[in-house]
Amino acid sequence: MAADLDDPLALALRAAADDVAPSDALRHAVLDALGDRPAARSRTRLAPAVVAGALAAAAGLLVALWPRTDSPEPRPPAPRADAPVAPPDADAQAAAVARARAQNRAIYAAEHARWPAGTWVSIAWRDPATVAGAYKPVVVGASLEDVAAAGADAPHRYLFRVGEEGDVETFVSSWYAPRFAGGGFVAALGIESWQGGDAVVLVKGEHRVRFAGATPFPRVRATIAAPDGSPPRRTGDATPELWFGSVGPALMLTPQDADELGLSRFEVPGTETVGTVPCRRVRVTVEVPGLDAKATLVGAVPDVPYARLVAASRARHRFWEWGEGLVPTLALAPPTLPGLPSIETWVAFGNDRVLGRGASPQAAIEDADRFPDVVYQRYVLRWPRAELPVRDERATQAVRVALPGGVEVDGRVRPTALERGGAEGSAGSGASRVAVYVVPSMHEAEWIRAGLHRAEGGDAGVSYYTSLTFEPGGRGGEPPPPTADGELRVAYAALSVRPKDGAGPGFDGWGVIVARVVP
Amino acid sequence: MPIPLVERARAGDRDAFAALYDATARPLLLYALAFTPRVDDAEDALHAAYLAAWQRLPTLRDPARFLAWLFRIVRHAALDLVRRDRRHAPLPDGVAAPALDAGPGAPLAELLEGLADETRALLLLRHALAWDVPAIARVLDASEPTVRRRLARAQAHLRARHEGRLAHGR
Numbered sequence: 001m002a003a004d005l006d007d008p009l010a011l012a013l014r015a016a017a018d019d020v021a022p023s024d025a026l027r028h029a030v031l032d033a034l035g036d037r038p039a040a041r042s043r044t045r046l047a048p049a050v051v052a053g054a055l056a057a058a059a060g061l062l063v064a065l066w067p068r069t070d071s072p073e074p075r076p077p078a079p080r081a082d083a084p085v086a087p088p089d090a091d092a093q094a095a096a097v098a099r100a101r102a103q104n105r106a107i108y109a110a111e112h113a114r115w116p117a118g119t120w121v122s123i124a125w126r127d128p129a130t131v132a133g134a135y136k137p138v139v140v141g142a143s144l145e146d147v148a149a150a151g152a153d154a155p156h157r158y159l160f161r162v163g164e165e166g167d168v169e170t171f172v173s174s175w176y177a178p179r180f181a182g183g184g185f186v187a188a189l190g191i192e193s194w195q196g197g198d199a200v201v202l203v204k205g206e207h208r209v210r211f212a213g214a215t216p217f218p219r220v221r222a223t224i225a226a227p228d229g230s231p232p233r234r235t236g237d238a239t240p241e242l243w244f245g246s247v248g249p250a251l252m253l254t255p256q257d258a259d260e261l262g263l264s265r266f267e268v269p270g271t272e273t274v275g276t277v278p279c280r281r282v283r284v285t286v287e288v289p290g291l292d293a294k295a296t297l298v299g300a301v302p303d304v305p306y307a308r309l310v311a312a313s314r315a316r317h318r319f320w321e322w323g324e325g326l327v328p329t330l331a332l333a334p335p336t337l338p339g340l341p342s343i344e345t346w347v348a349f350g351n352d353r354v355l356g357r358g359a360s361p362q363a364a365i366e367d368a369d370r371f372p373d374v375v376y377q378r379y380v381l382r383w384p385r386a387e388l389p390v391r392d393e394r395a396t397q398a399v400r401v402a403l404p405g406g407v408e409v410d411g412r413v414r415p416t417a418l419e420r421g422g423a424e425g426s427a428g429s430g431a432s433r434v435a436v437y438v439v440p441s442m443h444e445a446e447w448i449r450a451g452l453h454r455a456e457g458g459d460a461g462v463s464y465y466t467s468l469t470f471e472p473g474g475r476g477g478e479p480p481p482p483t484a485d486g487e488l489r490v491a492y493a494a495l496s497v498r499p500k501d502g503a504g505p506g507f508d509g510w511g512v513i514v515a516r517v518v519p
Numbered sequence: 520m521p522i523p524l525v526e527r528a529r530a531g532d533r534d535a536f537a538a539l540y541d542a543t544a545r546p547l548l549l550y551a552l553a554f555t556p557r558v559d560d561a562e563d564a565l566h567a568a569y570l571a572a573w574q575r576l577p578t579l580r581d582p583a584r585f586l587a588w589l590f591r592i593v594r595h596a597a598l599d600l601v602r603r604d605r606r607h608a609p610l611p612d613g614v615a616a617p618a619l620d621a622g623p624g625a626p627l628a629e630l631l632e633g634l635a636d637e638t639r640a641l642l643l644l645r646h647a648l649a650w651d652v653p654a655i656a657r658v659l660d661a662s663e664p665t666v667r668r669r670l671a672r673a674q675a676h677l678r679a680r681h682e683g684r685l686a687h688g689r
Contacts (some may be wrong), residue, residue, distance in 0.1 A: 017647030
């Protein structure tokens with residue numbers, strides 16, 4: 001029977017079907033409308049008559065054939081936790097905080113020897129030009145209450161008990177997640193924990209809470225707040241997720257957390273070096289829902305450029321290098337239904353899990369964008385991973401590529417790509433139906449500002465494109481290792497492309513960026 | 520793994536339903552094209568079908584029959600759409616359909632032009648998806664010998680149509 005698949009007509013049918021795939025709009029229209037009566041799909045693509053027909057058909061099916069059943073309310077659109085949260089004057093605020101911190105550090109260095117152990121201290125320098133009258137930058141007391149009000153509205157404040165400040169070093173084996181809780185977390189909360197597989201149980205007295213299933217590695221949820229209970233500047237997830245383990249700081253937070261909670265007013269002098277990442281030490285209040293457990297502890301906030309956190313996460317997210325026992329737990333491919341062949345798909349991966357999935361890189365990225373929490377870096381890969389075809393890229397055209405974030409770079413692309421509206425054609429077994437833009441040099445900051453770190457292709461893409469594009473006439477082979485001149489990276493991006501010589505058509509849409517990224 | 524997924528979706532788990540969608544959307548889209556040759560219309564049929572399936576899932580007694588059940592819903596949805604729009608009235612074998620606008624489904628529609636719906640469905644499942652006979656039998660709720668027999672007939676129809684068109688210079 002299988003011979004019939006090689007029949008020319010059968011092959012023609014299969015080739016004609018190659019370009020037929022459900023649209024991303026359909027996926028959103030279906031999944032966003034669950035729980036309600038069928039809703040209208042994108043009206044930009046469908047003629048009114050077609051929409052009306054579809055709605056009528058859907059309503060007819062539901063009303064005439066089947067009674068309505070109760071179902072949960074549809075999910076509201078998730079907020080993007082790592083969308084920019086800073087106010088417009090963020091740079092000025094950051095500068096004011098940095099200046100005040102430097103002053104407070106100098107005050108601490110000059111005076112700390114005078115304070116007895118156990119004493120509570122507030123150090124809050126202010127720019128004299130902003131203060132009416134006199135003020136005391138240093139307030140010392142026997143209890144936290146004695147000093148808590150001093151400098152509470154200063155741009156930066158050290159607030160600590162003498163003896164807890166200073167530099168510390170903390171071991172971690174990787175950057176586990178944007179937020180992670182180490183052994184000090186349970187100690188501060190006075191709770192016990194049990195772990196098994198992907199589950200963790202937290203216990204305090206009669207209360208017990210179990211967390212499981214989010215990723216192969218245990219995670220818990222807790223509220224995090226400024227110690228004075230002041231509300232955050234932005235409403236995010238009330239109980240964000242924390243990787244949970246026995247190593248690392250009591251609590252690792254994100255720079256966004258510190259900004260939103262105003263934690264620069266609750267710093268402890270000193271640096272906590274977590275692995276090789278220097279972090280500021282901050283007082284923060286945590287509470288585990290369901291347990292009678294609330295405490296203020298000294299956590300850590302990374303004090304490094306954002307690119308460093310992206311790099312740490314890039315290493316962590318290389319899930320294809322994880323142990324053989326872990327990869328099958330990641331639900332990378334859609335389920336194979338009984339008797340049917342498996343379906344190839346694209347996945348967006350980060351924070352130890354599949355964040356999004358789709359029939360194309362764009363669809364997977366859009367799906368992953370619904371994930372409501374901070375993700376420093378994501379890979380976007382075809383799964384199952386496969387060797388991608390090698391192509392001859394000797395003839396290329398110089399183009400100017402505009403990326404998100406106002407980033408513009410020079411690149412090269414196949415001359416036919418722009419004529420085809422940014423498509424590479426159907427050859428290549430779906431490796432990419434969008435064109436490849438080779439960018440000889442791009443700065444790390446540009447890479448991140450354009451958001452390319454949130455859609456990186458991983459090694460498969462690099463080994464595919466490298467020799468084609470950076471070695472004229474090359475036809476495959478291993479990618480060169482990273483050097484001081486940078487490393488090769490691949491990412492998927494929304495872009496706008498114009499020929500450099502001004503001749504021929506431009507293109508707005510999606511493409512693959514292959515760039516040498518320099519630090 | 521798949522049956523627990525169906526059970527989870529039946530219990531109201533939207534993520535499980537999303538996984539089922541991802542696993543079935545493309546085969547079902549191609550299947551719907553057997554009844555309505557425009558991809559837009561086929562997507563509309565799928566839209567209606569998936570929402571109906573989500574509403575109706577609690578009544579599915581045997582999760583192992585989920586696929587056949589879903590294919591049946593898509594077929595009903597596509598035919599319902601066709602009934603409401605007589606542009607796409609089912610054609611008997613040998614009757615040429617009007618020309619279609621260019622689009623991703625146009626080459627497919629042209630190849631299958633003039634064939635009956637059920638013939639197109641079998642050819643799409645077998646050749647566009649390269650499914651084997653047991654898989655086709657499972658989703659169409661038919662016996663394997665029946666599918667094998669109908670498939671042979673469908674392939675003969677396709678060949679005859681093609682040779683006929685060649686003879687007429689089309």
